[in-house]
Amino acid sequence: MDSNDLLQTEMGSKLSLQDSNTTPCLTPAADNNGIERNGNGVQRSKSFAFRAPQEPFRIEDFECEKLHGVGSYSRVVRAKKKDTGKIYALKIMDKRFIAKEKKTTYVKLERIVLDQLDHPGIIKLYFTFQDASNIYLGLESCDGGELFDQISRKACISEDEARFYIAEIVDVLEYLHKLGLIHRDVKPENILLTADGHVKLADFGSVKPMENTSISIIPTTSNEKACTFVGTAAYVPPEVLKHAPPTIGNDLWALGCTLYQMLSGISPFKDGSEWLTFQRIMARDFKFPEYFSSEARHLIDCLLDMDPSKRLASGPDGYASLKSHPFFKGVDWDNVRGMLAPKLAPPLTVDKEDEAEDAGWLLSHAGCGSTNDEVPPKEKEMASSSAAVENKENKAKFSTIDAFDSK
Numbered sequence: 001m002d003s004n005d006l007l008q009t010e011m012g013s014k015l016s017l018q019d020s021n022t023t024p025c026l027t028p029a030a031d032n033n034g035i036e037r038n039g040n041g042v043q044r045s046k047s048f049a050f051r052a053p054q055e056p057f058r059i060e061d062f063e064c065e066k067l068h069g070v071g072s073y074s075r076v077v078r079a080k081k082k083d084t085g086k087i088y089a090l091k092i093m094d095k096r097f098i099a100k101e102k103k104t105t106y107v108k109l110e111r112i113v114l115d116q117l118d119h120p121g122i123i124k125l126y127f128t129f130q131d132a133s134n135i136y137l138g139l140e141s142c143d144g145g146e147l148f149d150q151i152s153r154k155a156c157i158s159e160d161e162a163r164f165y166i167a168e169i170v171d172v173l174e175y176l177h178k179l180g181l182i183h184r185d186v187k188p189e190n191i192l193l194t195a196d197g198h199v200k201l202a203d204f205g206s207v208k209p210m211e212n213t214s215i216s217i218i219p220t221t222s223n224e225k226a227c228t229f230v231g232t233a234a235y236v237p238p239e240v241l242k243h244a245p246p247t248i249g250n251d252l253w254a255l256g257c258t259l260y261q262m263l264s265g266i267s268p269f270k271d272g273s274e275w276l277t278f279q280r281i282m283a284r285d286f287k288f289p290e291y292f293s294s295e296a297r298h299l300i301d302c303l304l305d306m307d308p309s310k311r312l313a314s315g316p317d318g319y320a321s322l323k324s325h326p327f328f329k330g331v332d333w334d335n336v337r338g339m340l341a342p343k344l345a346p347p348l349t350v351d352k353e354d355e356a357e358d359a360g361w362l363l364s365h366a367g368c369g370s371t372n373d374e375v376p377p378k379e380k381e382m383a384s385s386s387a388a389v390e391n392k393e394n395k396a397k398f399s400t401i402d403a404f405d406s407k
């Protein structure tokens with residue numbers, strides 16, 4: 001199945017999961033009613049209506065304002081729908097590139113999983129559309145950037161601020177894990193922030209459904225194994241390096257790494273090469289800076305347990321054991337999203353002329369060149385200078401993260 005098939009089967013907001021050339025991820029068998037059952041009797045419908053429909057939109061219906069960021073197979077731009085004035089993050093994926101790089105499974109997985117999730121801490125998918133060249137996902141726009149950028153801009157984050165972010169992430173992970181989904185790529189780059197500083201987890205292309213999931217999933221082709229290792233080296237737990245099957249413990253380990261990184265500015269096992277990082281993970285070789293509080297040290301220690309079943313929230317008490325940890329003293333778990341968010345650190349200033357040129361180039365190559373011309377000059381100038389600043393940060397990010405840290 002190629003990327004065209006992905007959206008062709010989607011016509012009329014329906015996706016047929018029948019695919020002669022595929023093997024199912026959880027090896028369910030279909031009965032005569034088109035319902036798939038796995039070994040645990042979990043039922044999955046073979047076709048269903050998407051909540052976020054495929055719309056007959058065109059890229060010309062949007063004013064592209066700035067580049068949010070560039071992923072390994074997509075670009076994300078902040079775009080205003082001209083008729084409604086509503087703002088979205090358009091994730092633009094080149095169909096030929098996706099097919100060539102065999103990323104169809106990741107795109108389908110992200111689309112189908114995001115469509116079924118409903119949590120204030122997860123980016124919303126509103127619609128999809130396509131043209132001859134691209135697939136577009138209309139996502140909720142997170143105008144506060146990445147948590148990664150906040151860590152870089154502030155050098156490190158205070159424990160009070162880190163408590164806020166980690167509590168909101170715990171709330172999201174509890175929701176996902178209860179649904180039977182493992183995210184598998186929790187890290188500061190995938191934790192986006194709204195303009196008022198609240199957390200939205202992104203990047204669901206690596207999600208792994210557990211046996212008991214209530215989420216409808218898709219088959220994977222034999223050469224695009226969504227069930228095998230994915231993720232980012234510095235956040236990979238030791239058991240994954242030993243090829244153990246994925247568990248929610250994978251996300252809890254990454255949560256521990258993320259908390260450590262917020263408080264110190266660097267991930268705990270980061271080293272000069274992928275091999276050295278893996279050695280340190282296997283040896284659980286990390287040190288706490290002196291200024292970490294005893295509560296933060298203890299929480300990180302419990303999340304970075306070599307035994308995934310012993311990590312807080314993995315045990316028989318589930319999330320209660322994690323949420324009652326002393327680090328979270330004062331957090332009102334019934335109203336996590338009601339907490340006051342830390343003030344966002346603004347982007348660093350850069351040489352605007354050079355960078356505006358680069359940002360304009362990137363936007364026009366995101367398929368938005370003609371629409372950008374319709375933006376009034378003042379707005380265009382503002383859009384490109386803010387895009388320039390973020391583009392500079394993107395470049396800085398690429399140069400500071402080892403090649404192995406990007407998938």
Ligand SMILES: Nc1ncnc2c1ncn2[C@@H]1O[C@H](COP(=O)(O)OP(=O)(O)OP(=O)(O)O)[C@@H](O)[C@H]1O
Pocket residue numbers: 068069070071072073074075076089091123139140141142143145146189192202203407
């Ligand atoms: N909904 C959004 N709102 C604002 N910015 C976003 C949104 N989604 C993604 N971004 C930004 O765009 C960048 C590219 O996102 P994308 O999902 O294409 O790739 P990624 O997840 O970063 O990378 P990869 O695909 O390599 O894992 C992200 O790093 C993020 O900063």
